Amino acid sequence: MYKLMKLPYQYNALKPDISEKTVNIHYNKHHKKYNDNLNKLIKIDIMPIEEIPKNIDRFPMGKRNQILFNAGGVLNHNLYWYSLGKEKIYPKGKLKEKIDEIYGNFENFKNSFIEKAKMMTGSGYTFLVTRSGNLTIINLPNQETPLSYDLIPLFNIDLWEHAYYLDYQNDRDAYIENFFGKANFTYASDIFEKIS
Numbered sequence: 001m002y003k004l005m006k007l008p009y010q011y012n013a014l015k016p017d018i019s020e021k022t023v024n025i026h027y028n029k030h031h032k033k034y035n036d037n038l039n040k041l042i043k044i045d046i047m048p049i050e051e052i053p054k055n056i057d058r059f060p061m062g063k064r065n066q067i068l069f070n071a072g073g074v075l076n077h078n079l080y081w082y083s084l085g086k087e088k089i090y091p092k093g094k095l096k097e098k099i100d101e102i103y104g105n106f107e108n109f110k111n112s113f114i115e116k117a118k119m120m121t122g123s124g125y126t127f128l129v130t131r132s133g134n135l136t137i138i139n140l141p142n143q144e145t146p147l148s149y150d151l152i153p154l155f156n157i158d159l160w161e162h163a164y165y166l167d168y169q170n171d172r173d174a175y176i177e178n179f180f181g182k183a184n185f186t187y188a189s190d191i192f193e194k195i196s
């Protein structure tokens with residue numbers, strides 16, 4: 001059984017940028033559903049969830065799409081919750097250095113990320129990813145995970161309507177901009193420190 005991660009803060013921690021109701025429904029309904037579906041598809045978890053995307057050919061052909069979609073759904077939401085926090089926390093250590101090297105400063109990086117997110121069409125995510133010490137900002141549709149492309153995800157924003165519709169209705173741009181008010185780069189900094 002794959003266990004649903006524990007939300008690292010209270011449901012109301014992201015107010016006013018993301019409401020308590022949105023966090024509650026997003027975590028308890030959407031995120032949980034991906035985990036429940038994954039457990040229905042894989043009766044015995046033969047590998048850590050992070051390894052599923054790279055080993056999808058070990059699962060029965062007829063179930064691969066559903067397994068990949070739901071494993072991606074769990075992993076992408078795990079990262080989404082880690083990318084947020086009660087207070088804004090900036091990148092540190094090697095990640096800060098690399099961001100400064102590539103983008104000049106955090107503000108420029110933030111603007112690039114926001115610009116990329118605004119370009120997303122349909123449902124999906126914008127990710128900050130790394131490979132071989134480099135950083136890139138990418139958009140992926142639906143529940144695709146960067147792990148399928150040999151990229152390590154560090155930070156993301158969920159751009160599915162359920163992530164913002166209760167709070168922002170059709171104003172996705174406002175959600176994307178306000179998201180950075182609660183952005184938390186602790187997880188991203190820790191991972192980048194370890195692997196670069």
Ligand code: MN
Nearest residue numbers: 030158160163
């Ligand atoms: Mn979501």
